[in-house]
Amino acid sequence: MNETLDLTNGCESCPIKHRAVCARCDADELETLDGIKYYRSFEAGQTLIWSGDRMEFVGSVVSGIASLTQTMEDGRTQMVGLLLPSDFVGRPGREFATYDVVATTDVVMCCFRRKPFETMMVETPHVAQRLLEMTLDELDAAREWMLVLGRKTAREKIASLLSIIGRRDASLKLEGMVGRIVFDLPLTREAMADYLGLTLETVSRQMSALKRDGVIELEGKRHVTVPSFERLMDEAGDDADGGMMA
Amino acid sequence: MNETLDLTNGCESCPIKHRAVCARCDADELETLDGIKYYRSFEAGQTLIWSGDRMEFVGSVVSGIASLTQTMEDGRTQMVGLLLPSDFVGRPGREFATYDVVATTDVVMCCFRRKPFETMMVETPHVAQRLLEMTLDELDAAREWMLVLGRKTAREKIASLLSIIGRRDASLKLEGMVGRIVFDLPLTREAMADYLGLTLETVSRQMSALKRDGVIELEGKRHVTVPSFERLMDEAGDDADGGMMA
DNA sequence: ACCTAGACTTGATCTGGGTCAAGGGTTCGC
DNA sequence: GCGAACCCTTGACCCAGATCAAGTCTAGGT
Numbered sequence: 001m002n003e004t005l006d007l008t009n010g011c012e013s014c015p016i017k018h019r020a021v022c023a024r025c026d027a028d029e030l031e032t033l034d035g036i037k038y039y040r041s042f043e044a045g046q047t048l049i050w051s052g053d054r055m056e057f058v059g060s061v062v063s064g065i066a067s068l069t070q071t072m073e074d075g076r077t078q079m080v081g082l083l084l085p086s087d088f089v090g091r092p093g094r095e096f097a098t099y100d101v102v103a104t105t106d107v108v109m110c111c112f113r114r115k116p117f118e119t120m121m122v123e124t125p126h127v128a129q130r131l132l133e134m135t136l137d138e139l140d141a142a143r144e145w146m147l148v149l150g151r152k153t154a155r156e157k158i159a160s161l162l163s164i165i166g167r168r169d170a171s172l173k174l175e176g177m178v179g180r181i182v183f184d185l186p187l188t189r190e191a192m193a194d195y196l197g198l199t200l201e202t203v204s205r206q207m208s209a210l211k212r213d214g215v216i217e218l219e220g221k222r223h224v225t226v227p228s229f230e231r232l233m234d235e236a237g238d239d240a241d242g243g244m245m246a
Numbered sequence: 247m248n249e250t251l252d253l254t255n256g257c258e259s260c261p262i263k264h265r266a267v268c269a270r271c272d273a274d275e276l277e278t279l280d281g282i283k284y285y286r287s288f289e290a291g292q293t294l295i296w297s298g299d300r301m302e303f304v305g306s307v308v309s310g311i312a313s314l315t316q317t318m319e320d321g322r323t324q325m326v327g328l329l330l331p332s333d334f335v336g337r338p339g340r341e342f343a344t345y346d347v348v349a350t351t352d353v354v355m356c357c358f359r360r361k362p363f364e365t366m367m368v369e370t371p372h373v374a375q376r377l378l379e380m381t382l383d384e385l386d387a388a389r390e391w392m393l394v395l396g397r398k399t400a401r402e403k404i405a406s407l408l409s410i411i412g413r414r415d416a417s418l419k420l421e422g423m424v425g426r427i428v429f430d431l432p433l434t435r436e437a438m439a440d441y442l443g444l445t446l447e448t449v450s451r452q453m454s455a456l457k458r459d460g461v462i463e464l465e466g467k468r469h470v471t472v473p474s475f476e477r478l479m480d481e482a483g484d485d486a487d488g489g490m491m492a
Numbered sequence: 493a494c495c496t497a498g499a500c501t502t503g504a505t506c507t508g509g510g511t512c513a514a515g516g517g518t519t520c521g522c
Numbered sequence: 523g524c525g526a527a528c529c530c531t532t533g534a535c536c537c538a539g540a541t542c543a544a545g546t547c548t549a550g551g552t
Contacts, residue, residue: 068389070392094382098386131378139381142388146391146395147326149395150395196396237320
């Protein structure tokens, strides 16, 4: 299940893309980065970082999916971020983690030791600016998610999640987000529930309902076909310019 | 109701605190900033920026409270950010707003024209780094709020909101967050509901319940006394080291 | 003094999604 | 091939919070 690690892809996934940071972007600097940058693999289900742990590295996801989750003492958990390839993990300047980071599928990370990374960041304006951009994108995503969590119905929540995953997945293959989309759900029903603030039973019921109503087709539990992305957006309540013409 | 604008406070509220940006931090540079930096007042209820509008400025809140809200076509609204004094508004590098920004109370903003601010940001590493820090803080706050929205009960949600406002308000006056705290709620019941993903009736009922149970005391609708901050934290489900000893 | 409007409270009722419980399907290891 | 461990589905029931509907309280305005 663990794909072979492709270093070229690793580079393409790198969100930093700066010669002083990403060795793959400028191979002749590899020497000076020895011991600062390294790859690391995690198995599905493994917790990469526990909340409260000292963070030894920051880095970006090369392949696979990880998630940030918060847990209350009584066990209620909420996923607060989904880390897809090229997403950045870790907060420069903060020594201890404030969320659990869990591998949802098998994951390969491109890691940098935290301390030297921080030093480098101060000296390299490019990187701070790139990180700022990425952080602002994450903030936007988090806020979009707050609307989903606070105001949407269970059905809309599921449709929203499917459209996010579908969009991100499909954007690699096509432009324009119209018509048929096919992808594999990288999340269990329970993980979906944790993301959406629902129970896994409700997720299951709503998936069945969306299937019954022809919004999605399911092959097995995970393989999803969306016949009409506009219809899905509609169900999500996002209505991205959809439904304009009668 | 609009307090007299105190420029000294304006400076202290400034999150940027860089001589090339904040004229008040280095008065003799004021000349060169003419036309770039300016103050602006808004009345309670006024919408500072509409989602989709071109953003002419970025800036920080000097006094008062503003909020970021998202609205669905059918009118459901969710507050996705609360802007207290010193918080930054606007996304450098993005031309159009993605949320409504609404003045919850009368608000004074310290504004910078967007274009020159962006140019300056590229040339001044300090500012990008400071903005990164602030954005990371906002991201943390947003994620904390996702847990609240997704997994907490109405009573816990109210307690969480009160503890956030109380903490931020009281931190100006005392350290250590223990015992009695007194503050004025800057939000209507409806705004609280929009923040918490509830209806205003539920907010009202839970406020009454917390009062009945002695967690808070109310004088009028807005003046809140919290006899025991630990108790409030407990109600919020945060249990900040509280309840250790039987 | 009276009127109006906005902010808030409280009650009665309804319902979406939670909870509890009993299955089914697949994929392991043996 | 058989049990065990997951992951998922479906049904029956219940309850927290939404919805609908009166009010109350206070601050202005005339």
